[in-house]
Amino acid sequence: MKRLFTLPAFAAVLVLGGCIPSIGPEKEEVIQENEDVEQETVLIPEVQLNEQYYRTLLPFKKSATRGLIVNQVYSKYDIEEVEEGLLRLSAKHFDPNDHFFQEGQFIDEKTAIHWLSRSSKFDDGLNPPINDKMTPQEISEKAPVYLAHIVEQNYYVKTGDKKVGLAGISIGLAMNSVYYQRDAAEAKIPDKTIEQQGMKMAETIVQRMRKLDGVGDVPITVGLFKQQSRNSIVPGTYFAQAYVDKGKDKPNGWKEVKEKFVLLPASSDVDNYRDVNERFEKVKQDINDYFPGFISVVGTAFYSDNNLESIKINVPIQFYGKNEVVALTQYMTSLIMKYYPKTEVEVSITSGNGPESLITKNAGDEEPSIHIYSY
Template sequence: MKRLGILPGLAVILLLGGCLPSFGTEKEEVIQENEESIEETVMIPNIQLKDEFYKTLIPFKKSASRGLIVSKMNTKYDIQEAEEGLLRLSNQHFDTKNHFFQEGQHIDKETASSWLSRSSADEAGLNPPIKEGMSEETASEEAPNYLAHIVEQNFLVMTDEKKLRLAGISVGLALNSISYSRSGKETEITDKVIEQQGMKMAEEVVRRLRTQEGLSDIPIVVGLFKQESRNSIVPGTYFATAVAGKGQSAPTGWKKVNEKYVVFPASSSNGEYRDMNDKFASFKQDIDAYFPSFVNVIGTGFYKDGNLKSLKIEVPIQFFGTSETIGFTQYLTDLVITYFPNVHTEVSITSVNGPEALIVNEAGDAKPYVHIYGY
């Protein structure tokens, strides 16, 4: 095979001159060379489901720190949102039309574990040290672990020479809002402290990334993520973001990220979401009218800049026969169109046997997508 050139310090993907894959038009076959010049065949899918989605290289390269997040994050909701929320921040800087996504390859598991340590246990640790004579119980209150996890995402672009090169990195710092001692005592960490510690750590993370080969001139987006408590049924959200531009040694221009998840029915005293809460209450009443002994219905709304962007509703039911499930799903679909016509809404109907039906209605659509499992 003819030797292919490498962009210094970067993973590179080169299109085979004039060649197309023999297995159809759904994917484009390319050659990837890493820093060690080892070649491997990868593919780029032609299909992009939504404008805000990035195309992902195939085979999918797992994050170099994969597996660490499960042990460090409080809930499954935080795990998912730490990654999805970072993608939303990345959309603002790395256009999905000409950027390809790859999970982070520059902060490996060993490095992440080291950075997440206390500085008294590992000199590279970003969390505060346990001072001499301080018990772990006291440290949990006076010097808590602020940083819970680090999420990295990579973005590549095609050059004029038909080469894909690294064009940007996004890093999310997941920060604890509550410190838990081994005895179970909870100590709340204020938003001001979380922000101060997060910005300080972000500067150090960017500084360390700049020392890696090939990353001295790569734009780095940083997001600060606030974890919710261990018993929360909604995820935390990113609350601040900044960018270290080409060659910059630290992130600058910190901006507030105004995102929030709200559970419905919400507290009646929460006037900010009163209108939506009233709609959801009426929606639930109509369901209760269909099934007088119906179990609880929970909705989770995602708000961005004060506007409701999406609504996910969980509807648990007793196991029904096929005809009864179809009838109820049709009834529920009509309610979704009536109450939430201008909001992206997903309704999951489940029973003890698992998923029964799914209703998805895009904002403004008159005909939602409806699927009844097993029918």
């Protein structure tokens, strides 16, 4: 197992950033109130990492549908992003500064399995029915599996002295962009079809959610997520969202979500991402000038509303010694400060032994934080 060490400053390069806020009590004990559900005592952590992250009610409760995602969502990148992306959508309606997070507790495993099934298997299945007479091609053309997974997130606020109550629910629908059948060719699903099917299913799910014990009349946010193909190395994104007002059972209109992940160096759509691609190529060239022959740098840029929000860079190396890792980490830090002074950046330097070092910088930070791993 590797241990994590935070490096001291190396000249002007390795200066640590991101101080931990002042900490008072570690946690606050409150009563969690849900409509039609038995009250229980939960804890609210005192520390909020930053304004983007919700504080999570403790003890941590896993969603009943968590285990299903591995079987339904093809890419490990999508598994992470379908949850993280829904957190971003939720923050637009449920302020992280005064709302507390809990994984979804209202859709149980049996209900999720039924909803994700075909209606020919369970009456409440949301995916289209099939029969034994249909050929694989007919299934691909007329009845592919559209809905792959359902993510539920719950949000609470303080309702009085030492009490918290349910204030909102977010639902993410992971939609297939490619349908795979055993012993049959894969079939791409048109974007328009994904959108139409997703919106239709979302309305049905909201109506069903209103009937579940404990949900009540709280607002519900719904997001539609387009997952990528099995071999994709960048995650999919949410492409549409809707807000369901308190007590309503239908979305109050749909809005486009403009998010995109771009693989760097970009092999296509260069004109749209010319600036970020050129800077990334300069980073690669600078590294190879001083550490030639064994470094292959790849990255992923995240755009929201056509604005560059963050970049993740992976630097795989052959491990020759700790001094080399430190030297490369120092140099990568200087490149981040040079080429991405106002951008959120995460750099992972890895070898066959696992992670070697981590460099992180928030968008507003002047200097990155650096960590060196040690066995």
